[in-house]
Amino acid sequence: MNQYPAWKYILIVVVMIFGFLYALPNLYEADPAVQVSAMRGELSDTVKGQIEARLSEKKIPVKSIEFDKRRLLVRFGNTEEQLAAADQIKDVLGPDYAVALNLAPSTPAWLQAINAQPMYLGLDLRGGVHFLMEVDMDAALQKALERYSSDLRTLLRKDKIRYLSIRPQAEVLQVKFRSAEDREKGRELIHGEFSDLELKDVNDGKAFALEIRVSESEVREIRKLALQQNITTLRNRVNELGVAEPVIQQQGDRRVVVQLPGVQDTVAAKRIIGATATLEYRAVDTEHDVEDAINGKVPAGSKLYKDRDGRYHLLKNRIIVTGDQIINARSGFDSQGGQPQVTVTLDGKGARKMLEFTKANVGKPMAVVFIENKSTTRMVDGNPEVVNRKVEEIISIATIRDVFSKRFQTTGLDSPQEAHELALLLRSGALAAPIRIIEERTIGPSLGADNIKQGFTSVVIGFVLVLVFMAVYYKVFGLVADLALAMNLVLIIAILSMLQATLTMPGIAGIVLTVGMAVDANVLIFERIREELRNGNTPQASIHAGYAKAFSTIADANVTTLIAAIVLFSFGSGPVKGFAVTLSIGILTSMFTAIMGTRAVINLAYGGRRLQRLPI
């Protein structure tokens, strides 16, 4: 009685070996390292050579260099060497590379070969910034409508259909025609060119209007693209910051999470990431007088803008190119005069538009408008309300010297510094729609270290208390339960590491709690065994009955808790979700170790023998 078939022992041993292997990487301490990645394109061998040469010249000892096309990682013995090296590397590589401080896991190669990696430490444990940002979808839609209206204008003009006005309203575009006949022609033309638009005739007094609505599916598409483009833009901007292993993730259908481990200068981070800016190239209105406009007579089709010095300019409403059509921008110097300049490259669509525009406007000025969205909160009837404010500013006006399309230079900049900043803004791409920070969490490095220390101490102390208590209370059986508990902890850590879960403070609490509760299965079994013994059964029969009878109770109790955990996982977010994951894993591993694991040990120790009494 009480013997396991060989396969069960083998299964337990195999599971435990896997558990130990995958939990092991967490024991290796991380190396201070410097991570280098290219802002654009790939890293070359030259970069590696340059870094090696400089570090050996400055006598900074290097532990190792890992290098692939995407990134280069140099490890150091301590943080002082790391900091000194980062300065040297930044100096030798220049601004086209992101140089970031990193803590690189020092998992040995043989563990890496089986894909064993340590858990990722959450920001609350390592320090850093967490931003949650929301994309303004109404603005994205509004912008799309503006784009459509400029496309429609071109289309109608090309086919010589006369219209009175094209105006984007809240959710629709209104096109007014002189006659029903024109409207009919216009509708057919628009319908043929833009199948994603829904058209409806509206009679507005004397005018013959056409109401144009963007279809449901197109609206969804616009929102999706706006979010995607914002994520890409944010990724580029974060790259400029030079942060190791940043997290930029979509959350829900209008939010983006940005996590920057190790970043402390939140002002700089916010300035670059949170610069909710867009750019637009617009034609300067030279036909009308600026003074008249300032005095209130703003001509139709134009608008007044200020430049950085506070001077007014009249710009045409029609947008030539928007910031999201810029592929690349670099600062440099003009080959003839040595003046600072910025070279801009446009995408195909932008290039076509630019070509069309410059053909007709050589010798005329063109302006770059910088648009920043600032949001503030004010109280309305005791409730906070978010107010968005749009700041539009001309950052440069340059004369078109020649016809150009895909690549062109902007000159007339005051300083190399200004050229550099303009290039950075242009290059990092504009946001498709304004975003605003709706949540921000910063954890200082000393707090992160404290959290780790305290979390670790409380786990160890709590764990040891439970171990001692179980051993005293259930004697040999208690020791077996202790063994299972230790195995349980190893398995939980192994599974969390395999899933590459992020370990946070609530996560640690979840693990601690699971440890406290994990003894429950063993307590149930052992109490049953005691009960059976009390009822006068033999030790062997008591062990057997104890396990058998406790099983359905354990299963019922755990399945109900598992249901709760799964529901929490599906509906919760953030820490609640993390907690649900640890809880579910803990339930499953504790069932395995507390039922099968302890039984195996007890079977090995007592199975198949005649026993007088049990040490329980």
Added chain:
Amino acid sequence: MRILGKATEIDFMGKRKIAMAFSTLLIVIAFASLIVRGLNFGIDFTGGTIIEVAYPDTADLAELRQVLADAGHPDAQVQHFGTSRDVLIRIAPQEGRNRAELSDEVLSALQAADPAVEKRRVEFVGPQVGEELTEQGGLAMLYALIGILIYVTLRFEYRFSLGAVAALVHDVIITLGVFSLAQVEFDLTVLAALLAVIGYSLNDTIVVFDRIRENFRRMRKGTPVSIMNASINQTLSRTLMTSLTTLLVLLALFFLGGEIIHAFALALIVGVFIGTYSSIFVAGSTALALGISKADLMPVQKEGAEEVDDRP
């Protein structure tokens, strides 16, 4: 070693009227406090900014308040956090200020007053995030309860199911009541703890129910009350033992886990006490009050297969 001597024979169900009165009293107090005092919601729910800073020596709060008032934050709440060197500053959402930059402003004002200040933590949450969170948390709890209701009905019986859910609601309300009375800050980690309390209390209740079902089927004689009593007594040492080990760990968390985890540990400690009590007194009594009888639990269909369960 044993906590309890031999088998106990305490008349738990005989005292169920007293327990019911006691529970009702607790719930009334909890509700009254929740209505009158409400919960001290953290910024996860209300929105706003909190800034935790550390000074090398004891920080003078009055002086800090003055510094903040001069910087344009006369309403900032300033308090010690854990030690007298650590300070927590809370700022409610404000009119006409760029919220994301607020923390930087406050920090630079503090730095100007005393360069030795060290930034420990800065958190800003927009009001809409908190609103969604409250809704999501409430929904998650509701769905969890429905899921449990269905599972327990399928595995046991609907009266047990209602008993289990009654015990859970009881535990959650009383734990919330304690947080409201003590005005301990209720943040995201406390919400997670509350969910853990549900898990823990449920575990306890199901273990007792399992024994009740087993005894209903096995004992030929006995009223529902006596069978319930016997079941609770048989599982008593296990109930106390598990509560004790869990409490050991929670106490370690409470005293050693650091200030951030304090409220979390507190919620769980309260929850373990209440959960243990409710699994003994509330869950069974509710099923009893709903008129559970022996016939309701006799094995139907395949459920009888449980007697010979050879697994592990």
